Amino acid sequence: MKMKMHRCNSCNIYTIKNTCPNCDGDLNVIYPPKYSIEDKYGKYRRKLKEEALNGENFNE
Template identity: 60%
Template sequence: MKMKLRKCKTCDIYTIKDKCPNCEGELNVVYPPRYSLEDRYGRYRRILLRDTLDF
């Protein structure tokens, strides 16, 4: 079993459980996605980034 650090959306508490121990709220995984040389969507992310920065 892999243990992934998670952060609560509402109370900003870090935990490794499935639900927040404080508010029973939803949790997000803290780690970024894995890097891959065969990134299928990298082109689209760069286009989106370029459009949001207004170069």
């Protein structure tokens, strides 16, 4: 039996069960992003991570 990580659509918790343990809601299977040497969005992810670590507020 393969176990896959799931995320609840309504309460956004992660589980390996077939139904959400909190709300019995629908679950989506979580897949990691594909690895690519030519990472088109790496620059933006690194910038976002740096801003998050510095505590900057991006909603302004």
